Amino acid sequence: MSSLLIVDDEQKIREVIREYAEFNGFEVAEAEDGMDAVEICREKDFDIIVMDVMMPKLDGFSAVKAIRETKDIPVIMLSARGEEYDKLFGFEIGADDYMVKPFSPKELMARVGVILSRRAPAEDSSGKMVFDGLEIDIPARAVCVDGETVELTPKEYELLFYLAQNKGIALSRDKLLQDIWGYDYFGDDRTIDTHIKNLRNNLGPYRDKITTLRGVGYKFEA
Amino acid sequence: MSSLLIVDDEQKIREVIREYAEFNGFEVAEAEDGMDAVEICREKDFDIIVMDVMMPKLDGFSAVKAIRETKDIPVIMLSARGEEYDKLFGFEIGADDYMVKPFSPKELMARVGVILSRRAPAEDSSGKMVFDGLEIDIPARAVCVDGETVELTPKEYELLFYLAQNKGIALSRDKLLQDIWGYDYFGDDRTIDTHIKNLRNNLGPYRDKITTLRGVGYKFEA
DNA sequence: TGGGTCATGAGCAGCCTGTTGATAGTAGAT
DNA sequence: ATCTACTATCAACAGGCTGCTCATGACCCA
Numbered sequence: 001m002s003s004l005l006i007v008d009d010e011q012k013i014r015e016v017i018r019e020y021a022e023f024n025g026f027e028v029a030e031a032e033d034g035m036d037a038v039e040i041c042r043e044k045d046f047d048i049i050v051m052d053v054m055m056p057k058l059d060g061f062s063a064v065k066a067i068r069e070t071k072d073i074p075v076i077m078l079s080a081r082g083e084e085y086d087k088l089f090g091f092e093i094g095a096d097d098y099m100v101k102p103f104s105p106k107e108l109m110a111r112v113g114v115i116l117s118r119r120a121p122a123e124d125s126s127g128k129m130v131f132d133g134l135e136i137d138i139p140a141r142a143v144c145v146d147g148e149t150v151e152l153t154p155k156e157y158e159l160l161f162y163l164a165q166n167k168g169i170a171l172s173r174d175k176l177l178q179d180i181w182g183y184d185y186f187g188d189d190r191t192i193d194t195h196i197k198n199l200r201n202n203l204g205p206y207r208d209k210i211t212t213l214r215g216v217g218y219k220f221e222a
Numbered sequence: 223m224s225s226l227l228i229v230d231d232e233q234k235i236r237e238v239i240r241e242y243a244e245f246n247g248f249e250v251a252e253a254e255d256g257m258d259a260v261e262i263c264r265e266k267d268f269d270i271i272v273m274d275v276m277m278p279k280l281d282g283f284s285a286v287k288a289i290r291e292t293k294d295i296p297v298i299m300l301s302a303r304g305e306e307y308d309k310l311f312g313f314e315i316g317a318d319d320y321m322v323k324p325f326s327p328k329e330l331m332a333r334v335g336v337i338l339s340r341r342a343p344a345e346d347s348s349g350k351m352v353f354d355g356l357e358i359d360i361p362a363r364a365v366c367v368d369g370e371t372v373e374l375t376p377k378e379y380e381l382l383f384y385l386a387q388n389k390g391i392a393l394s395r396d397k398l399l400q401d402i403w404g405y406d407y408f409g410d411d412r413t414i415d416t417h418i419k420n421l422r423n424n425l426g427p428y429r430d431k432i433t434t435l436r437g438v439g440y441k442f443e444a
Numbered sequence: 445t446g447g448g449t450c451a452t453g454a455g456c457a458g459c460c461t462g463t464t465g466a467t468a469g470t471a472g473a474t
Numbered sequence: 475a476t477c478t479a480c481t482a483t484c485a486a487c488a489g490g491c492t493g494c495t496c497a498t499g500a501c502c503c504a
Contacts, residue, residue: 016292102294106267107343114349118361153480170363191482193462212462213363214491215376375491412451413493419452434451436501 002116003027003045007037007063008052008078013101017050020105021112034058038066046073048112053079064095074115078103118169129164131222134206136164145204155180156199159192163210163220172217192218224338225249225267229259229285230274230300235323239272242327243334256280260288268295270334275301290316296337300325339444344387351386353444356428358386367426377402378421381414385432385442394439414440 004026006017011032018028029046031037035057037049049067053060064075074096096115099108123129129136135144141157143150152160158180163171173189181187196218200207211219226248228239233254240250251268253259255277263271271289275282286297296318318337321330344351351358357366363379365372374382380402385393395411403409418440422429433441 012292102290102292104267104294107294110343117348155481169361188483190462190484194464194482197463197465213376214461216363219362377492410494412495415451416453416493419454436450 001025001027002047003029004112005029005031005037005040005046005049007031007034007049007055007060009033009055010052013052013078016105017108020109024109024112034060034063034066037063041067041071041073045071048116049073049075050108050112051075051077053077074119076108076111076115118166131164131167131209132206134203134209136161143202145202145206150202150204152199152202155195156202159195159199160203163218167220167222170213170216170219174217176217223247223249224269225251226334227251227253227259227262227268227271229253229256229271229277229282231255231277232274235274235300238327239330242331246331246334256282256285256288259285263289263293263295267293270338271295271297272330272334273297273299275299286317296341298330298333298337339390344389353386353389353431354428356425356431358383365424367424367428372424372426374421374424377417378424381417381421382425385440389442389444392435392438392441396439398439 002025004021006014006021006028007030008014008017009032014030014032018030021028029040029044031040033055037051038058041049049064051060051064055063058066060077060079064077067073067075076097076099077095078099078101080101097111099111123136123138127138129138133144133146136142137144138161143152143157143160159176162176162180173192176192177185177187177189196210200210203209209221211221213219224247226243228236228243228250229252230236230239231254236252236254240252243250251262251266253262257279259271259273260280271286273282273286277285280288282299282301286299289295297316298319298321299317300321300323302323319333321333345358345360346352349360351360355368358364359366360383365374365379365382381398384398384402395414398414399407399409399411418432422432425431431443433443435441
């Protein structure tokens with residue numbers, strides 16, 4: 001059973017979401033402000049968090065930042081109409097989706113489903129990800145090309161691992177910087193290109209598994 | 223099956239609408255005043271609400287406001303002739319359509335249909351939009367025609383995505399420029415035509431899904 | 445049926461964007 | 475402390491996309 005944390009200061013909203021989530025087979029917990037949410041996340045792991053932006057004590061963005069420092073839990077942000085400018089910032093700090101109030105609870109649950117299925121682990125029972133002759137051995141932190149082990153630098157490995165984990169999904173340079181370098185990293189976009197180049201050179205015949213999306217970023221093809 | 227809530231204090235009206243709605247395959251519920259409606263909506267989700275303005279206990283506007291605080295359900299407002307000044311206010315609080323009594327039930331159902339098709343999220347739970355053999359995989363940023371992946375340039379993809387998202391809606395060249403190129407772009411209208419042409423060439427048998435509206439712009443047909 | 449309006453198609457110049465290799469800075473190891 | 479290897483930035487290049495123009499063709503209305 002998947003677990004879901006609702007963070008909102010309005011009780012009515014929490015109730016509505018709880019009802020739908022429980023109906024969809026979630027184990028539900030509630031927090032009424034950002035502080036509360038950070039606290040609860042320290043004790044327990046959730047599969048997904050639904051977080052309001054505007055809250056007393058600690059706002060949603062700060063709470064997400066704090067939680068993300070130690071755990072990687074997907075987040076859907078909620079905000080009132082008229083605060084839509086927050087949307088950009090929301091994605092910037094790595095929210096997985098964003099909804100404007102009032103929203104349809106049905107649609108919220110649909111998006112929760114999409115995010116969770118997207119996060120489904122790509123590795124098999126032995127902890128390996130296999131794409132034809134390209135193998136990523138996660139526990140060993142090693143990569144094999146046609147049976148031969150290739151030496152990757154830490155960043156190259158992280159990059160490959162992240163791409164493979166999100167196979168088939170378009171990843172913008174921003175998102176890659178966010179998730180691999182960290183949300184507080186402000187560097188040059190071109191840096192990614194260089195690492196992609198080096199990584200491709202190390203993948204030999206499988207260099208084309210990493211496709212370029214002009215004007216967007218990169219994608220790993222399974 | 224879609225669900226519909228009728229809110230009106232006159233039983234006769236409720237009966238007429240129920241009959242038509244059920245004939246059109248709706249699951250119908252009734253409420254006889256605003257309070258009643260708010261109450262029912264707390265327990266159940268509807269796909270659309272038909273709401274009278276003038277009612278005892280709680281009027282239609284207030285009821286819509288209360289419901290909209292937590293849920294985003296489309297509403298068609300009904301009002302008696304002579305209360306037409308309410309129309310503006312109705313749209314202001316977010317009614318999706320407005321009809322004056324006495325109305326034709328047939329027309330009401332037609333408008334219900336329009337609103338529901340407009341609201342229907344274009345993508346399914348996996349994040350794909352499917353129109354016959356034309357598939358747009360949003361997370362992958364990829365487009366398939368009869369199972370074959372086609373390569374689209376960034377602008378072509380954006381254009382197709384935007385058109386598909388607004389399927390069935392006429393889009394002027396101005397609006398397309400605004401929303402795809404950006405509000406600060408001042409370019410030639412004909413540029414769009416060129417991109418439409420290129421896009422159509424890439425869609426093969428589905429090129430006719432993008433219809434030309436002479437003197438206006440373009441439209442995507444589902 | 446004919447004229448005018450508007451969309452379409454092809455071609456092309458300019459520019460944007462990704463790739464690449466070189467280089468300087470940084471951190472870790474010996 | 476020195477060396478090594480990795481990381482980040484930069485500049486130059488090449489290729490392809492973009493957006494404009496013009497000629498042609500389709501459509502609408504009188």
